Amino acid sequence: MAAHRRWGKDEVALHWAAMCMASKPGLYWHMLPELAQGRKAIWDAVNPHTGRKRIDEAFARHLRTSTRDADMKLTFANGSVWQVVGSDSYDRLVGASPLGVVFSEWALAKPDAWTYMRPILAENGGWALFLWTPRGRNHAVRAFESRSRDGDWFTLKAPATETSVFTPDQLAQEKADLIAECGSQAEGRARFNSEYMVAFDSPAPGAYYGEALEAAQAEGRITSVPYDPTLKVDTAWDLGIDDYTAIWFFQTAGREVRVIDYFETSGEGLQAIVRQAIAGKPYVYGRHYLPHDVRVRELGAEGRSRLETLSGLGLAPIEVGTAAGPEERIAAARAMIPMAWFDEAACAAGLERLRAYRKRWNTGTYSFSGPLHDQASHGADAFGEYALNRRLVRAVRPVRVMERGPLDWMG
Known part of the structure; x- marks a missing residue:
């Protein structure tokens, strides 16, 4: 219900x-x-x-x-x-x-x-x-x-328009009040549409990327975006240990960012992830963007860092991101989304994560305060990792489609 x-x-x-x-x-x-x-x-x-x-x-x-x-x-x-x-x-x-x-x-x-x-x-x-x-x-x-x-x-x-709980005048007032209280038309409408109109596609209240993704949808930038074999594929990761691991797949043509694929899993080891998400896809890879904490050595992995483990599995070249706060990643992602085209089918789960990524509601102060850490945050962090650390202008040149590389041994 x-x-x-x-x-x-x-x-x-x-x-x-x-x-x-x-x-x-x-x-x-x-x-x-x-x-x-x-x-x-x-x-x-x-x-x-x-x-x-x-x-x-x-x-x-x-x-x-x-x-x-x-x-x-x-x-x-x-x-x-x-x-x-x-x-x-x-x-x-x-x-x-x-x-x-x-x-x-x-x-x-x-x-x-x-x-x-x-x-x-x-x-x-x-x-x-x-x-x-x-x-x-x-x-x-x-x-x-x-x-x-x-x-x-x-x-x-x-929805409230189909029941007798609120009058039309009350609903109009609720909408106006929410816009005033939230401080923006977009946030107020999103909250009203969710709370009263039961709108499934309305951004979650407090969503960071709701307005930008609504614009992408309206402009036809969430559509079919096929893999272009003349462009290398960059990946961006958020690595979980006992949590979710999320990977986005990007191709860049001039200032246009093509988001062609998304992978997410939980409870898998790095070898299985590389086998499924990297070796298992028919892409020619460019750079792999990883978060700064990938250099941390793990007690349960013979003192090796995840960077060393991934390098040993053939992942290269690896770009380790800067130790930035969530605000910087969010700002970078907001700036990149207007340049982005998303494959609607292959990125469906990732788009769901971006739409759901939102601010944490503080019940004590009745206000939003910082990102909420939940299932959506992993995909959103990986997206922000790429937006923050990628080169803003990259040369576009044909590349030779090569045979399977050093990941073949994993099957």
Whole structure:
């Protein structure tokens, strides 16, 4: 269910869970992205129209045998248990077998939580309910679009213009207020379109590159950009250890930057990454741009740095970037995007990362403060690495297409 703010998503889910518990006793979870959010948004929440706690409206007190505030857990006379949990610690829930799980604020949650839950629910015949408001084109949008074509799933998209929660005058005022509060037309519109219009392609609130990528889309620069064998391919990396590794593939023709491919993986070693992402593609390579910390020696790799490891795997020539802050990478990327053409198909995942790369929201000051480190930041950092460290003007000359080089031994 993708619906606008104040539609009543969580309220519907609470009453749905109460009904299911009465007909099929078992364990039911209401899952927020973070456990602390669950207490504020669900456990302690009060209905402003009635003055009663939300959980008391949904779950009658006389049917309960216990109410545990510390665990945010309700136990019922028929054996059912309902609990507020967080997707940020889903791995701590190992061993439980819920019959129903509500994923609230799904667009902000860890998608791995669903990966963990789905076999449990499939085995016991349970259900999952996803409640969300868009935050850019991320896992929530992909799942919604896929499930809308699957007859086994119910999907609902409810923008504010199709419900009776807000009047047209109220919506116009909300939009004007958001523009004023955010300090820019682009940011205010993005937030309004996400929060109220349920616009899947609207930039995530606080997105760094939302406006620039919207312009690229409107100007037809996100299209088919085939590999040109007369131009060398530069790569730019963000290296994760236990996290994501992201690689962009660029060709430069004069001032025109052609973004022809994107690769991303997690949990893979450098040898596997080079085999898949570099040797496995039919490109003639130029420079490989790597972040400055690639020189750091790793304790678990016989004291070798990742630079030494990659050089030993045949990656050359390597350009090690400067130790710049995120603000410099972001500024460089913003300056480069107007010159860039993106292959829509090959760079789909990377474009999703760029659209989702956003500022961190500080709940204490109610303001944005610095980049949010999440799945989007790896692809965005790699893109910024290239934008910051590439040569602004590069000669364009034909190159001879060579046979496979020193990476052949890896298969």
